[in-house]
Amino acid sequence: MIQKKNNIGIIAFVLLAFLVTAPLYARNWKSPDDQKDKKSYLKFDATTASQGEALYNANCASCHGTPGKNNSLKSLNPIPPDLSTKASQQLTDGELLYIVTNGAGLMPSFKNILSEEKEWLIISYLRGFNKEYVQQLSKFDPAKSKLVKLTTTFDKASQSIIIQAIANEKTGVVAIAGAEVSLFVKRYFGNFQVDKSVKTDAMGKATIAFPTDIPGDKTGKLNVLVKMFEANYGEVQKTDSFDIGIPTDKPALNEKRAIWNVVSKAPLWVIGLYSMGLISFLMLLAYLLLNLRKIFKS
Numbered sequence: 129m130i131q132k133k134n135n136i137g138i139i140a141f142v143l144l145a146f147l148v149t150a151p152l153y154a155r156n157w158k159s160p161d162d163q164k165d166k167k168s169y170l171k172f173d174a175t176t177a178s179q180g181e182a183l184y185n186a187n188c189a190s191c192h193g194t195p196g197k198n199n200s201l202k203s204l205n206p207i208p209p210d211l212s213t214k215a216s217q218q219l220t221d222g223e224l225l226y227i228v229t230n231g232a233g234l235m236p237s238f239k240n241i242l243s244e245e246k247e248w249l250i251i252s253y254l255r256g257f258n259k260e261y262v263q264q265l266s267k268f269d270p271a272k273s274k275l276v277k278l279t280t281t282f283d284k285a286s287q288s289i290i291i292q293a294i295a296n297e298k299t300g301v302v303a304i305a306g307a308e309v310s311l312f313v314k315r316y317f318g319n320f321q322v323d324k325s326v327k328t329d330a331m332g333k334a335t336i337a338f339p340t341d342i343p344g345d346k347t348g349k350l351n352v353l354v355k356m357f358e359a360n361y362g363e364v365q366k367t368d369s370f371d372i373g374i375p376t377d378k379p380a381l382n383e384k385r386a387i388w389n390v391v392s393k394a395p396l397w398v399i400g401l402y403s404m405g406l407i408s409f410l411m412l413l414a415y416l417l418l419n420l421r422k423i424f425k426s
């Protein structure tokens with residue numbers, strides 16, 4: 129009888145342990161094969177690791193905790209893994225880059241927040257927790273990205289932005305074909321992507337349709353950011369501005385009377401309420417003093 133009870137206890141314990149730890153091992157993302165083998169063009173060393181640590185603390189630690197301390201945010205499901213553990217370290221550099229760029233489930237995408245270089249810096253920091261890790265560098269030469277010239281023009285007829293990528297090679301100017309280009313509109317809080325990423329053609333050109341309903345500033349000016357990525361030339365960015373938004377005349381945050389503004393521009397009801405409070409207080413004080421005087425006199 130006692131024996132049986134124990135068995136049930138063990139089964140229940142194992143089941144519970146499984147249920148509790150199962151989310152730890154569930155991985156519901158997979159990087160495409162061509163991303164898996166991608167390698168960093170940055171050589172990982174103490175400097176890149178410490179730059180990566182700062183970026184990790186600012187962007188990742190809130191969920192993943194400090195590597196090696198197993199203090200990730202346990203209220204999420206699946207629980208963000210401690211990235212120093214073997215399970216995560218078994219991922220290739222390309223897989224790590226893939227998930228940071230694209231996200232999965234509750235893991236946010238950092239595509240519009242971190243450049244590829246910054247992502248590699250973070251990965252450099254994470255690899256510092258893996259004694260067995262030996263870096264394989266990509267053959268890509270970052271100096272090549274300096275040769276790239278991006279031009280952006282707005283074509284009114286087709287309401288689209290035409291991007292051309294060329295490289296000033298020693299041998300002459302070459303069009304960069306097959307590069308992935310993305311277009312973003314710059315906003316106060318991050319950038320938002322216009323349409324999908326497209327590939328450049330044989331002329332190094334790509335066309336991205338631009339919506340007609342994006343609010344710009346007073347004159348309709350919009351700041352756009354173009355990102356290009358190509359395996360040999362790496363990632364190149366360029367910002368530009370065009371008068372292609374809807375002119376929007378939003379008053380500045382400190383123009384109107386508002387509760388967050390300076391005293392002279394506080395809402396009238398706040399000033400009224402404050403003054404009334406002050407007057408009542410002073411009147412009460414005067415009343416008390418008068419009565420005190422009466423008491424003394426008597």
Ligand code: HEC
Pocket residue numbers: 154155156157184187188189190191192204205206207208209211215216217224227228232233234235236238250
């Ligand atoms: C909002 C919380 C959150 C933030 C912020 C976050 N992550 Fe994650 N991350 C997760 C979750 C949840 C998972 C598990 C995803 C899954 O498997 O479904 C995950 C998974 C991962 C994985 C895969 C690990 C594995 O073993 O499968 C890596 C690598 C990773 N995150 C890196 C990062 C990096 C680097 C940053 C900062 C640039 C970051 N994460 C920011 C929540 C977050």
